[in-house]
Amino acid sequence: MHAFGQILKIETRLFLRDFGSPVTTVALPLALLLVFGLIPALRESDPQFGDLSFIQYFAPSLLVITLAMSAVNILPTVLATYRERGVLRRLATTPASPAALLAAQLVISLATILVSAALLIGVGRLAFDVPLPRRPLGFALALVLGTAALLALGLLVAAVARTTKSAQALAVPLFMAVMFFGGVYLPRFLLPDFLVRIGDYTPPGVQALLDAWTGTSPHPLHLGIMAVVAVAAGATAAKLFRWE
Amino acid sequence: MPVIEVTSLHKRYGDLVAVDDVSFTVAAGEIFGVLGPNGAGKTTTVECVAGLRVPDRGGVSVLGLDPRRDAAQLRQRVGVQLQESQLPDQLRVAEALELYASFYRDPADPAGLLDRLGLGDKRNTPYKKLSGGQKQRLSIALALVGNPSVAILDELTTGLDPQSRRDTWALIEQIRDSGVTIVLVTHFMEEAERLCDRVAVIDRGRVVALDSPAGLVSAVLPEQRVRFRPSAPVDDRLLTDLPEVIAVHRTGGQLVVTGTGDVLHSVTSVLARNQIIAADLRLEQSTLDDAFVELTGRRPAV
Numbered sequence: 001m002h003a004f005g006q007i008l009k010i011e012t013r014l015f016l017r018d019f020g021s022p023v024t025t026v027a028l029p030l031a032l033l034l035v036f037g038l039i040p041a042l043r044e045s046d047p048q049f050g051d052l053s054f055i056q057y058f059a060p061s062l063l064v065i066t067l068a069m070s071a072v073n074i075l076p077t078v079l080a081t082y083r084e085r086g087v088l089r090r091l092a093t094t095p096a097s098p099a100a101l102l103a104a105q106l107v108i109s110l111a112t113i114l115v116s117a118a119l120l121i122g123v124g125r126l127a128f129d130v131p132l133p134r135r136p137l138g139f140a141l142a143l144v145l146g147t148a149a150l151l152a153l154g155l156l157v158a159a160v161a162r163t164t165k166s167a168q169a170l171a172v173p174l175f176m177a178v179m180f181f182g183g184v185y186l187p188r189f190l191l192p193d194f195l196v197r198i199g200d201y202t203p204p205g206v207q208a209l210l211d212a213w214t215g216t217s218p219h220p221l222h223l224g225i226m227a228v229v230a231v232a233a234g235a236t237a238a239k240l241f242r243w244e
Numbered sequence: 245m246p247v248i249e250v251t252s253l254h255k256r257y258g259d260l261v262a263v264d265d266v267s268f269t270v271a272a273g274e275i276f277g278v279l280g281p282n283g284a285g286k287t288t289t290v291e292c293v294a295g296l297r298v299p300d301r302g303g304v305s306v307l308g309l310d311p312r313r314d315a316a317q318l319r320q321r322v323g324v325q326l327q328e329s330q331l332p333d334q335l336r337v338a339e340a341l342e343l344y345a346s347f348y349r350d351p352a353d354p355a356g357l358l359d360r361l362g363l364g365d366k367r368n369t370p371y372k373k374l375s376g377g378q379k380q381r382l383s384i385a386l387a388l389v390g391n392p393s394v395a396i397l398d399e400l401t402t403g404l405d406p407q408s409r410r411d412t413w414a415l416i417e418q419i420r421d422s423g424v425t426i427v428l429v430t431h432f433m434e435e436a437e438r439l440c441d442r443v444a445v446i447d448r449g450r451v452v453a454l455d456s457p458a459g460l461v462s463a464v465l466p467e468q469r470v471r472f473r474p475s476a477p478v479d480d481r482l483l484t485d486l487p488e489v490i491a492v493h494r495t496g497g498q499l500v501v502t503g504t505g506d507v508l509h510s511v512t513s514v515l516a517r518n519q520i521i522a523a524d525l526r527l528e529q530s531t532l533d534d535a536f537v538e539l540t541g542r543r544p545a546v
Contacts, residue, residue, distance in 0.1 A: 006347075014332055018334060085330040085332075086326060086329030087332065089296070089326060090331075090386070093322075093324035094319055095316065095319045095347045
């Protein structure tokens with residue numbers, strides 16, 4: 001436990017020291033919220049978004065940025081790099097286990113996602129009158145399952161990629177798909193209906209987040225898919241993962 | 245009792261036999277060299293000793309413990325420096341050492357160890373900014389920070405410039421003097437000759453020789469050559485009658501006497517008895533390098 005604590009401390013420092021990671025996972029979505037929030041028209045409710053404001057409608061997509069960056073981009077790249085450079089193998093020769101390093105990375109990803117979610121919800125509420133999630137339990141469930149599904153996919157990439165380069169070759173398209181279907185590149189009302197439907201079932205499940213945030217119970221099927229992806233990808237990753 | 249005991253070790257990866265049949269023992273306080281051409285099975289052998297791989301057959305015992313069954317205990321007492329193992333770029337020297345120190349029950353003082361390894365002024369330098377020699381020394385420090393009884397060092401000085409290599413050798417001797425038993429994997433013959441008390445030469449997964457570096461050379465290539473310019477004419481028979489002498493040649497004004505054992509002593513004695521002075525006297529012996537080629541049929545990497 002002592003070793004895990006020390007590893008977590010050092011890995012957190014390295015995460016913060018690598019300027020790009022905190023910027024893209026936490027600062028970027030928050031900055032976008034502030035930019036959009038400062039445009040008055042985007043704060044007004046619009047029938048196009050089911051009488052929500054654009055800000056409210058788009059907030060879950062901002063959270064998708066954090067989720068995608070953290071879970072399917074940074075996590076697999078860091079783990080593949082550590083494996084390629086022999087960091088995991090070296091740890092296996094000490095009384096500490098490389099599993100502790102993996103666990104530390106997961107804790108950092110989770111913490112990043114929680115911090116970003118809290119900031120987006122908090123700043124949205126305080127600065128731009130975006131209501132707090134109206135279904136807190138449903139929202140928490142959607143966030144947990146969506147996060148679990150993406151982290152499992154990130155671990156799967158880390159498991160099958162042998163090098164940093166191949167990890168990025170797999171992670172970048174996956175990352176872009178998650179961002180696209182999460183309505184980050186183009187807000188989803190601009191997408192054809194069938195793409196929006198695909199996005200409902202694509203991790204992390206932006207529709208479930210939006211529903212729970214704005215007052216509808218998240219659809220059980222949306223949540224169920226996330227759980228299935230989390231378990232299937234997680235189990236496959238666990239089976240394939242190698243320390244070296 | 246030996247500190248490390250390897251008996252009939254066998255390990256294959258699929259169809260490839262990495263280690264066929266390797267046995268050796270390492271005594272306490274020894275610097276034991278594992279030599280061999282690339283792909284001979286050196287690294288796999290020490291990885292089995294370190295408990296990183298499970299042998300298919302054969303026994304390994306380290307400090308009286310089984311590397312698999314008693315893995316947790318052994319990791320406290322065996323320091324390992326792996327070939328091509330790096331650290332995160334942004335990790336600073338002192339951070340790395342303090343982190344690794346936290347894994348052990350009775351660690352060395354990280355600051356003291358850094359000073360000993362000449363990294364005292366690099367405490368806050370990120371790994372990325374270290375030179376090759378500094379990275380290597382940090383890697384050795386990480387292997388030693390747990391105060392191990394045994395240190396396994398794989399390809400210690402590969403990629404280092406000659407000066408760093410010599411500094412590292414001095415360091416290894418210092419570590420041995422503090423009571424650590426050292427297993428050194430290397431393909432530098434000069435390194436083995438300088439550091440190792442005994443070496444095992446491994447080729448194609450088998451031990452082909454096991455001796456002290458000097459013993460190994462004289463067993464494999466016992467011939468030596470004595471060269472000198474005699475101050476007066478020498479009758480060849482004076483020399484060829486000596487039991488140690490095999491042949492005598494002349495090149496210019498030089499005599500070249502080929503022989504074995506104490507050939508130098510017999511030659512100089514017989515010359516002295518005949519009041520002949522041997523000028524420019526030189527003894528040429530085979531090196532570990534030559535013995536290695538003789539044993540494995542391959543040139544060692546330079």
